[in-house]
Amino acid sequence: MSNLRVMIFAGGVLAAGIALAGAGAAAPVGNAAAGASLFDQRCKVCHVIGEGQKGVLAPNLRGVVGRRAASTAFAYSPALKASGLTWTPAHLSQFLTAPMKMVPGTRMVVSIPDPHQRADVIAYLATLK
Template sequence: MHSRISFALPLALVTFGLASTASAQDMSGEQLFKQRCGTCHATVAGKPALMAPNLRGVAGRKAGATDFKYSPALKASGLTWTPETLDQFLAAPSKLVPGTRMIVSITDAKQRKAVIDWLGTQR
């Protein structure tokens, strides 16, 4: 009986993991942002930055342009947050900006696009 339980548990975990991935594909950009980014970033106007910069109005903004304490690497990057640069950054932050403090990436291109499109509405 023990072998059945030990086999069933990994199968249940794999099934749960697949269901989670599939449901993430169906989420809106706002939902994905809240799930993937909302722990550190805010988009509410005037909300002070705590762990990461407030991303309200990020589309079209120069990197490191708010009063948040950015890494020297990001401040010196010279980037402007276009859909293309946001896509590159969210795919692999330290690849685009070596030395950035941003450690979270969104590897799925559709999810990145949904988040970037939603951020573009946050003016």
């Protein structure tokens, strides 16, 4: 099980390397429509996105792109509150690669190892204004 995870993670890193080499630039360009269905499958079980909706299990992600970390009405972990992060697409990508590596002590434990899927989800989050 953990070997499989390591392999998936290594595959993700390899794919990211290839994408970087190919594009000669930053992260792959995301597809918001694909990101919406990934969000429904992997994020919606905890996160809400309704305007003004209070997150109970997890913070509301509407407007998260460009927002300061841990800045909504949600009972965040002390670790995320102290992180001082702003959710730029690059920071979101790093966080979603391995949340507990970027912010040790965070209660957000779900990662998206595949760089293309990550870019898709971030592109979708950017549409939630």
